[in-house]
Amino acid sequence: MMQASARRSSRRSFLSPALWIPAGLALALLGLPLMALVVRAPWAQLPELLRQPTVASALGLSLGTALLSTAISLVLGIPLALVLARSDQWPAVPRRLLRALVTVPLVLPPVVGGVALLLLLGRNGLIGQFLPFQLPFTTAAVVIAQVFVAMPFLVLAVDGALRASDRRFEVAAATLGASRFTVFRRITLPLVAPGVAAGALLCFCRALGEFGATITFAGSFPGVTQTLPIATYLQLQTDPDAAIALSLVLMVISATALVSLRDRWVPGVTA
């Protein structure tokens, strides 16, 4: 802890005033569009706009699916992060391939991800043609699309935390006779808990904002697959004010979730 805070204060003193200019520009680029949204929001009609039944149904669907996607990402993503973090001893090719596989959904245009999911799980898809049920146009498809797009955020955050954690605790526990699962449950998991929390929140926010993969793979139907971002997009076609009101809801939820991260952005430093 001492070391960490010392490192942080020394970094602050080395921040050259010249860096404030690009930093300020970066902040303006990120913040001003959101400010424009807030300024242009139809505050007077806001309660009325948000009371439409479509809003409640889209918001409920978005929160429900994003929470479920985050839960699935936790169950599947933490083990994947463990494999990823311990892949250092692997030969270069499979190690890089694994890392690329985890990272690609981050950079892939979500619409392409949606098409890929259709080609795999659609009615005529590689796997989908053997399924006894139809996945596209169901709420399950919304969750799958969200997990595909959002899970990498969790995996990379937990992977970062694992790499920053001290492996000697695990070795010590093992030499004292703890089973591998006990080591994972009692030592590894508590060590990386802040990383898991940060990753889960990022994953949740990304799932909440998911649009492209969802509309391509799951479609858009009120109450079933029409999440808040999709409802926002459709509202923009006819009623921009209502679309801005919906965007505000999304923004407030995401901002609340992210602000609750406090200073846990860099797991391992604050842990």
Added chain:
Amino acid sequence: MRRAAPAFVAVAVLLSGCAAPAPGVATTTTDTLAGTVTVSAAASLTDTFGTIADAFTTEHPDVTVTFNFGGSSALAAQIVEGAPVDVFAAASAATMTTVVEAGLTEGEPTAFATNTLEIAVPPGNPGGVAGLADFTRPELSIALCAAEVPCGAAAMAAFAAAGIAPEPDTLEQDVKAVLTKVELGEVDAGLVYATDVRAAGDRVDGIEFAGAAAAVSVYPIARLAASTRNAAATAFVAYVLSPAGRKILDDAGFGAPQQ
């Protein structure tokens, strides 16, 4: 060197003009049009306007036409919010009205094409769809355009005229998204424009239905007031409305609006 370039171009244009007179517009020899025309056009015009732009730029080699294709409503919203666009071609009068009411068009919009709806099914028609009535069968997967976009509004009108309440599984954001779902075989039927069925070739089968005339879409085109490259933009609109443009629209399946 730079200064000599226009002279070379002029000579080249003159020579080519003499060797093979361009059909239709015979003003190639005095062509002074240059610059870029930015056109926002309805998604259903994607292929046709591409062809029109190719023909237009063959006659006016110094003009570049760039396109922004999408749902007409989204395009109208972009224009109202200040998108730098020279020409707007919409799939409905309603979306064009948004732009007209914002005072952003130059002159009255002109109707240049009509389109009717057609049922699109995957090749072989696995769902055994025969007409609009099949859109109520719950076991079929059905894709329609969302009511917020023109193809969805037209679909609503067609169903209302036929007295049928469809049971769609998804309401897509534009007509091409509906077509994609049909092409991939993810839905048994979708309601798209006749021109989309023709453009998709053998990737989808089209089924015409009685009552399609109840929901004819009229496409208006207008030059936008903010356009700073007036001459080329005006020429592009004129070309779309010319006999040469009409022929390309005809070939794609677009009807001629009643004058």
